[in-house]
Each structure stands twice: as C-alpha cells, then as structure tokens.
Amino acid sequence: MPFALLTVVLIPVIAGSLRLLDLAGGPQLLPANPRMTASPLPVVLHIVSAVAYATLGALQFSAQLRRRRPAWHRRSGRVLVVLGLAVAFSALWMTLFYPRQPGTGELAQVFRLAFGSGMAASVVAGLAAIRRGDVAHHRAWLTRAYALALGAGTQVFTQGVGHAAFGTGTLTTDVSLGAGWAINLVVAEYVIRRWGRRARSRAAAIHPTVA
Template sequence: MTARGEWARAAGPVLVLLLAWPFGLYAVELGLRGLTERLWIESRLFGRQTPVANGAIALHMVTGGIITILAPLQLVPALRRRWPAWHRWAGRVTVAAALVAALGGLAYIALRGTIGGPPMSAGFALFGLLMGLAVVQTVRFARARDIRRHRNWALRLFVLAVASFLYRLHYALWEIATGGAASNDAFTGAFDRVQVFAFYLPYLALVELWIRVRPEPRL
C-alpha cells in the first residue's frame, strides 16, 4: 500500500481518537480519584457504605478510559504493519482493560443499579455483556490465527470501546439541537430511554454492514 493510502486509512481512527481523548482522560482521572479519595462527598456514583461498588466503578472508569484511547489506535493500518509488536501488546492491554471495564460496570449495576432505573440498567447490562463477548471472540480468533474473524470481532469491540464516548456525544449534540428535550436529571425521559440502547446498537449494525461490504480484511 502507498504511504498516501496508509494515511487515508488512518484518518478515521485518528479523528475518533482526538474526539474521544478528553473523555478518556476524564474517565481515567475520575477513576484514579475514586480509588484514592473519598469521592462520595462530591459524586453520587460513590457511597459511604459501599466500598465494593466504589472499587468496581472506579476500576471500571480507569480501564474504560484506557480502552477509549487505545482501541482507535488498534485500527490504524500503519501501526499494525510497521510495529506488529505494538499491535499485539496494545491489543493485550485493550482486551484485559475491556474485560475489567465490562465486569466492573456489571458489578456496579448488580450492587447499586443505575440512576435511570431498570431500563437504563438493562441497556447498560447488555452493553457490558456484548463487550465481554467481543473480548472473548477477538482473543480466541487472534490465537487461532483466523484473521478474518479476529478482524470482525475486533471491529465490534472497537465500536463498543468508544460507545461510552458516543453516549456523551449524543447528549451534547441533543442539548445543542433541542436544549435537552425529553431528557431529565433522573434519566427517565423518552430521549434517555432510547439512548440506553442507541449509543451502541446502531453502530454495531453499521459494523455488520461494513463487514458484508468488505468481508476480507486488508492488511
């Protein structure tokens, strides 16, 4: 592939990385503070009497932030081709962190539930379960050297890894467009109810479409 082609294919993932970067750093920072400070004074996500749930959500944020930043880099063809060792090692860190983020989020839902109640808990629990599945399949097919399936599952994992950022992006755009219509602080508005699935399912559907248009991975 020409150097120009390589740059063109890096543009999408790099753009996602630049957009998601501040949110990834925010998540890592808040998670680290959650692990070391008494955050229940300033954040409702932490409780005075709930050390296990506090630890789960704090670890969840640190690892979630890490995958938000690392996952787009895994899609940059030039990095994969020129530094395959980077792809392997960053890949290992990404899947390990994704698993901890998913398990931490699921543990938090089981222990404390979400602010928006059962509909939000259901949407986020499915999100966590899909992330766990994508991790297992991405690793399984990489180990089996089945590059086509590995790439398909890695694309699904990428979408899930940046979906938490997309969730916030949807809210920001909605606020600009409508001033926050059908959304409230308890996350029980019609927009909030749709959002609990809309930040990942449509993007997963787009990945399925892409896989059908381009079934063979380009190395």
C-alpha cells in the same frame, strides 16, 4: 481513523479523569455521586481500564502501524484483551451492585447488562478467532467490542439530542443511552463490511479466475 476515535472518547476521558480526581480527595469538579463514593474501587478500575482501552485500542486501527510493527500489535493486543474484560466486567458489577443511577430506569439497566455482556463476549470471540488464525473474524469481533466501549462518547451526543427534543424524563434518558451503543454497533458493522468488500476486491485483482 485513530485520531477520529480519540476525538470521540475525549469527553468521557476528561469526565473520567475529573471523577478520579474527586475520588482521590481532590477538588470536586463534577456533581457528587454517593454511589461511587461509597464503593470507589469498581469505578476506579472501570475508568482506568476504559481510558487505557480506548486510547491504546484506537492505535490498533492504524493499518500502517500494524504493517510496520506487527510485534507491537500483538503485544498491545494481549494487553487490550485484559483491559477490555476489565471494562466490561467492572461495568456489569456496577450495574448489578450499585444503586441505580438517578434519572434512569429499568430499561437502562437492561441496556447496560446486555451491552456489557456483549462487549465481554466480543473480546473473548476475538481472542478465540485469532488463536484459530482467523484474522477477519478476529478483527470483526474486536471492532464490535471497541465500538461498545466507546458508548459513553456517543451517549454525550444522544443524550444531548434526546433531552433537547423530548425532555429529561427517565424513558428519554434510557433510550438515549441505548441509542449510543446501538449507533456505535451500526457504524462498526458498516466498517466490518467495507473491509470485507475491499478484501474481496483485492483477491479478485490478484486471482481473477479463482474469484
């Protein structure tokens, strides 16, 4: 699973790295974005936090790594809470205070506010769950947060399909952006429920009478 997740984030990581290079005064390999050039700090924070969160977060899905190095899992988890909140709040800040991205409309703004807030809430809920000792809900909430963070990776494909099928209008772009986050959440819920079924199956095998 970690390798599959890293594959999904590869394109956004490359694009984000090129944007950082551009903002640092390097060669301009992406189309100019005056919104970011005028106020680069939020986007730099967002890109750096997102790349680190996506990369380190993928390793948290390795069951073998969690079993062999539980202390590492806990320490990296604390770092991921900070990174996840930085990703979510920097995204919300840019949505609220940057000029609207060309080619997008009000619906995209609503999606960004809703899913950005949802990611922040999921990180906080996951932290609260593990402090109660509730591992199942901790895993579920942070899986949802990670799924939302990977929205940019899925949106590469949803926008490509949407534009090819329905053109490049504002509504198509907005719906394609929302579809990327929605697809990731559906996949996350499927994975969470599969984990639940496996846990119940193991409990039944160990304690058949109780089950």
